[in-house]
Amino acid sequence: MGDSTTMAASATAEPQPRRVLWYDVAFWGMTATQFLGAFNDNLFKQILLLLFVKIPSPDGGPDRDLQWLGMLAFALPFVLFSGYAGHLSDRYPKRRVIVLSKVAEIVVMAIGCLLFLWYSRTGLTGTLICLLTVTLFAMGAQSAFFGPGKYGILPELFHQRDLPNANGVILMTTFLAVILGTAIGGELKENFADRLWVSGMVSVAIAVVGTGTAFLIRSPAAAQPGLQLERGSLWIPQDIWELFKRQRGLYYAVLVSSVFWMVASLVMTAINGFAKYDLELPDSKASRLLSTISLGIAVGSIVGGLASKDRFNTRVMKTGLWGMVGGLLATAVLGSWLGFWGGVAMMVILGGFTGAFAVPLQVYIQSCPPEALKGRMIATQNLLNWVGILLAAGVYFALERLLKWFEWPYAMMFAAAGGMMLLVGALYHPHDVVLVDKPEIEEREAEQLEGG
Numbered sequence: 001m002g003d004s005t006t007m008a009a010s011a012t013a014e015p016q017p018r019r020v021l022w023y024d025v026a027f028w029g030m031t032a033t034q035f036l037g038a039f040n041d042n043l044f045k046q047i048l049l050l051l052f053v054k055i056p057s058p059d060g061g062p063d064r065d066l067q068w069l070g071m072l073a074f075a076l077p078f079v080l081f082s083g084y085a086g087h088l089s090d091r092y093p094k095r096r097v098i099v100l101s102k103v104a105e106i107v108v109m110a111i112g113c114l115l116f117l118w119y120s121r122t123g124l125t126g127t128l129i130c131l132l133t134v135t136l137f138a139m140g141a142q143s144a145f146f147g148p149g150k151y152g153i154l155p156e157l158f159h160q161r162d163l164p165n166a167n168g169v170i171l172m173t174t175f176l177a178v179i180l181g182t183a184i185g186g187e188l189k190e191n192f193a194d195r196l197w198v199s200g201m202v203s204v205a206i207a208v209v210g211t212g213t214a215f216l217i218r219s220p221a222a223a224q225p226g227l228q229l230e231r232g233s234l235w236i237p238q239d240i241w242e243l244f245k246r247q248r249g250l251y252y253a254v255l256v257s258s259v260f261w262m263v264a265s266l267v268m269t270a271i272n273g274f275a276k277y278d279l280e281l282p283d284s285k286a287s288r289l290l291s292t293i294s295l296g297i298a299v300g301s302i303v304g305g306l307a308s309k310d311r312f313n314t315r316v317m318k319t320g321l322w323g324m325v326g327g328l329l330a331t332a333v334l335g336s337w338l339g340f341w342g343g344v345a346m347m348v349i350l351g352g353f354t355g356a357f358a359v360p361l362q363v364y365i366q367s368c369p370p371e372a373l374k375g376r377m378i379a380t381q382n383l384l385n386w387v388g389i390l391l392a393a394g395v396y397f398a399l400e401r402l403l404k405w406f407e408w409p410y411a412m413m414f415a416a417a418g419g420m421m422l423l424v425g426a427l428y429h430p431h432d433v434v435l436v437d438k439p440e441i442e443e444r445e446a447e448q449l450e451g452g
Helices: 006-011 025-053 066-092 094-122 128-150 160-191 199-212 239-246 248-278 283-308 312-369 371-406 412-427 439-449
Strands: none
Touching: 006 371, 006 439, 025 066, 025 128, 025 160, 025 199, 025 283, 066 094, 066 128, 066 239, 066 248, 066 371, 066 439, 094 128, 094 199, 128 312, 160 199, 160 283, 160 439, 239 248, 239 371, 248 283, 248 312, 248 412, 283 312, 312 371, 312 412, 371 412
């Protein structure tokens, strides 16, 4: 915890002006920066996952699916670095952390471009698989430092009542970026198979533009300048444990978020296996199928944000949750009977319910902590989310072996994911919470005192 001087500096910092959301250049700068970052991540990651999904066995046996290795490499840095990233996000202005994270993205994409040039000359060797995996780790590390600033800065820039709409737009554009990045990644993998360095050059250019848009974001003062780095800062800070004790609803929401992202990661990876093994689709169509779930999430995010209005709306969240359960189980039952277009329709529906679930939950986690803890709270959420995603790599590995052992279709992975979300629906029963700015709370309390 910071000392009294730190707390006093935080308390007396000049407050940032809160502007009308739709006319705020900082909002659109943050939206563009997030969009370009998510696009780049998913373009690069999808190319690697398609390289890893069907690797010929050296002994002539069945092809190997090493997507779990890519998932593991991308998720691990979030577990290792999210705590420290949250510490930096509260100690320094969040805009500074965002900009430096984007500069790191340029470096990582440049390394990826060089490795794709190597691939065009030698093919996918064991050494290159290792180096590409390390690059995925570096990309995950860059994103781990970007995350706490990205979500933690929103309550510092905008009114509490604008957070559902702000999160809805950012989640919508994020998943639009996932759609485009995933789809274009598949097209590039298929059409430039021997010249993947072309996609590397595209990724470097996008990282440069995304760094430029980050400068449009206003720079609020640091939440806790001079915050001391402690052992707990590298995992979950003591301040956050104490906050969880005071606000059990926040604690349960973060746990549910972690389970949700474990399921989401499992589903997104399973779609590639479902497309390649059950539907026998080429890389471009496999990527289009994967991207359509993000189209549904984009629409569901906007609808979820608008329907939530000025509250943590549990009716919207529960509708999304039970819709996800139904969509996952239906996909598992229908399986390859869906075909490509049936799969597209099912992924859009499933994505729509996912967005409706995710927005209210994210807004609640984002709005509840006090200003001085928001960066570390978002970092803690990121850390636990990525613990979930890390576990998803292990679950995928085990399920993939199990399905091949029993000769079951890949679609059965959707049944496992649906079962996990069914358990969440049975155990998680939050209440609605109205979202208001702190000055509004103080004004209401003053009116009550005067009335008394």
